[in-house]
Amino acid sequence: MSDERVTFELSKEYLELVEQAIAREDASFIRETMDGVNPADISQLLDEVDGERAKYVLDVLNNEIGAEVIEELEEDTRRDFLEEFEPHEIAEYLVEMESDDAVDIINDLPVKTREQVIASINDPETAAHVQELMRYDEDCAGGLMAKEMIVANINWNVKETIEEIRRQVENVERIYSVYVVDDNYKLKGRVSIKKIILSGDRVKIQSIYDEDIIHVETYMDEEEVADIMQKYDLDAVPVLNLQGKLVGRITIDDIIDVITDQAEEDRQLMSGISSDVEEDDTIWAISKARLPWLIIGMVGSTLGALTMGAFEQELDKYVTLVFFIPMLMATGGNVGIQSSTLIIQSLANRSNFEESLTKRLIKMLFTAVLTGLVLAVIAFIIVVVWKGADQMQFGFVVGTAIIGVTLLASIMGTITPLILDKLDVNPAIASGPFITTTNDILGIVVYLAIANLLLP
Amino acid sequence: MSDERVTFELSKEYLELVEQAIAREDASFIRETMDGVNPADISQLLDEVDGERAKYVLDVLNNEIGAEVIEELEEDTRRDFLEEFEPHEIAEYLVEMESDDAVDIINDLPVKTREQVIASINDPETAAHVQELMRYDEDCAGGLMAKEMIVANINWNVKETIEEIRRQVENVERIYSVYVVDDNYKLKGRVSIKKIILSGDRVKIQSIYDEDIIHVETYMDEEEVADIMQKYDLDAVPVLNLQGKLVGRITIDDIIDVITDQAEEDRQLMSGISSDVEEDDTIWAISKARLPWLIIGMVGSTLGALTMGAFEQELDKYVTLVFFIPMLMATGGNVGIQSSTLIIQSLANRSNFEESLTKRLIKMLFTAVLTGLVLAVIAFIIVVVWKGADQMQFGFVVGTAIIGVTLLASIMGTITPLILDKLDVNPAIASGPFITTTNDILGIVVYLAIANLLLP
Known part of the structure; x- marks a missing residue:
């Protein structure tokens, strides 16, 4: 040594x-x-x-x-x-x-x-x-929630409350507030620890406690609790049971874990990793977490292949058609993800003053039309520049298909998260490979159907 | 009324x-x-x-x-x-x-x-x-940081400290801890508010303060501060300037905002929405935020189209080749996103005991080979079931291409976030439409090149 x-x-x-x-x-x-x-x-x-x-x-x-x-x-x-x-x-x-x-x-x-x-x-x-x-x-x-907290009876004075703090000193790591209850343990309010320090020993809790206290109930979902604590900037929140009795408190450190876990889960769902893996897990564990969505993606694109098989004659006749399949797929996939993300975001920030569902869907459609038109013009220009002015008709097919795909992918991307949310499934999954693949395929179907319709 | x-x-x-x-x-x-x-x-x-x-x-x-x-x-x-x-x-x-x-x-x-x-x-x-x-x-x-906090001189006693709290009562909403400094305002440690309550007026701060205190420095990045506060479960952290003087404190509510903003930014980057929009913004604002990445995606897939144009003869000869383009694109895109997400996750949870970069890349390659092999077998089976056993050679082409794409997309998906991180760009962008489109195109190139090589 x-x-x-x-x-x-x-x-x-x-x-x-x-x-x-x-x-x-x-x-x-x-x-x-x-x-x-x-x-x-x-x-x-x-x-x-x-x-x-x-x-x-x-x-x-x-x-x-x-x-x-x-x-x-x-x-x-x-x-x-x-x-x-x-x-x-x-x-x-x-x-x-x-x-x-x-x-x-x-x-x-x-x-x-x-x-x-x-x-x-x-x-x-x-x-x-x-x-x-x-x-x-x-x-x-x-x-x-944890059971550890400082609770004072409304009839106590500051001295009695400090005694209680002394008794609980080993159990309660951080005090934040003292909760005030009546003889039946019903929550009446809170006293900040600052007030306790600044009030004399004989002062009655009754005369210094704050009645306006935000609480949560035992059955509330953790994300709802996180929203409430974030909205009101709370360090800790008391938890009541169905009978209105104080049964515990939730502290902000637990809420931070809820928020970060949620963000990580969203990211994993969005990228199609099916279980909680990290880079330092074994090769086998990582592969196992990745394969399910990759396989689903492959099966999905087999459907795309079958669709193309159904249009084999057209594809044979106009091989140029094939060249724009990636563009339609990419646009469908990207539009779908964007729409999902916007909806998921507003699901996460629910407001009491939300526009009605119909209004929101109409707005989404208008946005899709506007976006689709811009993209269609660009696609048309790309086709004409590349293939020459005599292929204008072809540019028209691609442009029309782009509008169609943007519309459909917007609708899919908007509705899927809403349905998933109703079913209590994390809607972030809608931005993942499954829906993206679906939108890819949608792109192909719309494109070939329109080509079939418009080309001689 | x-x-x-x-x-x-x-x-x-x-x-x-x-x-x-x-x-x-x-x-x-x-x-x-x-x-x-x-x-x-x-x-x-x-x-x-x-x-x-x-x-x-x-x-x-x-x-x-x-x-x-x-x-x-x-x-x-x-x-x-x-x-x-x-x-x-x-x-x-x-x-x-x-x-x-x-x-x-x-x-x-x-x-x-x-x-x-x-x-x-x-x-x-x-x-x-x-x-x-x-x-x-x-x-x-x-x-x-905020300037509002309770600071006690190390030579004070509890009574003097409580006097300071009384003076600051209007300014400091939540106390958490009292910071202890020497005459030069150098941070010496902290006293929990619990200890102040439980100690007699005459007790010297010197004898009750806790020397082990975690601090941050003014120049530290907000995410670094968030990591430290999360790791050590801190409600507040004192901030020192370059001279080691106490200049402010950061409270947990600000850190929660940092964490949630970061998660939202990541989600938006991953889905290719370029500025901070919400569902209730105007149609025009939403479209403007969405179009840049959609256009980039279209231009990217035009490159895919050009690639296919280069292989026009092969595509004309074997129209079946075309059917599997979506599968190669989907696999490339999905593998790329997954790889990026894994790397981004480990960038977010940096450890002092990280494996060397070489070891991590080797591991990534092994995972890609394993995943690629499984997917290739599935692709082979799909081709043979659909097209019949006489198309085995064709199944072989698709399978080989799948392995190639999985490898390349894994490498791209792993290296891009690492480079972005070095350039101080949020690596979440690597899971967004730009890289996904690149990987889509990669799929086409690899596939057609292999087909060109292996088919008669």
Whole structure:
């Protein structure tokens, strides 16, 4: 060992030193170099080692730090890690977490382990919280909320409230607001932590609390909760059950996860990657996630091929027809994606003052006609410049087809996300390869049908 | 007027009542029905009326509420509204805002108005803050930060700190943490607001502050700040200048805006919509945002047409060749988008332990070969089933072309985002119509070249 003092650093060199330390079972190296390091950084380091080695590191750290490290791990890595732990060991970490994080981790365990872990939680409060939260669907407000929060009875004074904060200090990492309830635990309002600091001990909560408080209900969809918290710029929002009782709170960090996960899911759907893969997954995992949409795309374009087969005679007669198939396909595909994206965007920002569906569809059609006309003129010019003025008729066919395709692809691209949304399917899928391929094919069909109609 | 008491509601009916009240200059109707209503809701209502009417409503409300309403308005609407106001009126609202929000609004004004508004700010502190913040680029940490925060000298005790909170109570909406500095305003650490509440008045800040504090620097890119705040689950982060002095703080609400704006920009780039349009913009605005990429797509596919023109003889001889052009195009396009998305995703989640570029490219190639082989077999089967076993040779051509296209599109799709990223262009554009069209064309070229080579 060198004389130089080694400090924690997110680098391959330090990672190697840690691996060597694990190999020689040098707990003190790990303890010393990781002392005071932010758990999120330790997680990032452990994401690079296997489960057994990670367990060695976690065993060296104290449970509180260990729990935070586990929370911050990537989901895949965490799943692998936790296989190395006994149920009672996992339970010990869960006790250190906020209830919502504990439940997320339990839900990610194999069903059998799940039961054993819950049975091993030896802190009655944590066990009760976990059992209550497990009842809720993961992607509704109930599934996002934590039980940890500061609640004051409306009849308390500031001093009593500060006492309650003292009691909960270990459990509630961030306070944001104190929620005010009546004797039946019905939510009455909130007091900001700033007001608590600035008010004297004897001041009654009754006289300083703010009645105008925004809340959500347990059954609300997580995206609805995210919208509300974003709209009103909330750091935390109280959650009420159907009886109007305060049952938990959702904090902004969970909402950021909802927003980023949603954006990533949209991106993956738009690009036709079917499950949650990353560049550093195995070749096989990546291929498996990519193949389904590629195969669907191929089958779709076989339909295009069959369509062309039906027009074999025309194609044989006018081989020039063939040259513009890519243009019609590209236009259909691109127009379709654009239309879908615009609709998806406005589905995401629903307003109470929306124009009626009919008005919106009429507007979409006008836009399609305008866009189609511009594109048709360009297509006409391209044909005439390339093929000569004697092919004007041919330019007319291509131009007309472009208008037709723009119209149809706009309609498809607009209606598909609306239908998917009604069916509770993420409409982002409509900008993905499936619809794009459909619009490609649409391009071919419209084009050949119009050519068939217009050419001698 | 009816006897029924009208209350604020985000509905077309209430909107009409407000418009009528404006017409008959009934200020008390507006004041009464909007009393106690969340400013974000008033903004959403005002998004639906024109600037002149909105000004009437804002004039009725007090400046503090008005400022919040203006902050929450959609950018387009706000720009229209503020044209109705005199510079000194705008300045009065700005004084009520946190400095970062005030600067955002100033930056959005026409250059001439901007100067007049700044000159009209009659609160010296606000004026100084605004002038300081205007120096920073909008999308770096300096441009995101606000000057409002609670700062305690390391030599103070809790009582003095609470006094400072009392002084700043009007300015700092949410405290989160108290930042601890030395006499030179160098950041030493933080004290959580929880600790302030639970510590006695005489306790020295020196003895309760936490040294491990994560900070950002003024010049850091906003996305880097967002990554740090997300990674470490921060509600707020202090900003230091190059000399290590504390100059401001960034709060989580601003970061959420960064994240959602980024996601929206990505989606628009991926779908080839060139500027920030929404479904409720005019037909002309929407068409203008859509046409550039559509035209590029058309020009791109003209290149495809020219390529096919070069192979006119082959196409004439084997018209069946034509039928599989859509399949090759679709596969090229889809593979390209998928590859780009995977790379963009890993660019967004950069790690300190990344595999070397060579290793990643080799892996990408293996994935492409594997995917290509599977698709080639399927293509072969499709051809043989459709065209009969005597067309095996033809199936072989299509299959080989599929492998070639998958390889090339994977390479293109992987390398393009990497180059764009190096050039500081948002790589999401690589999943957009431009690259997709390029990959479509690639499909045609590879296919016809292989056919030319393999067919007699």
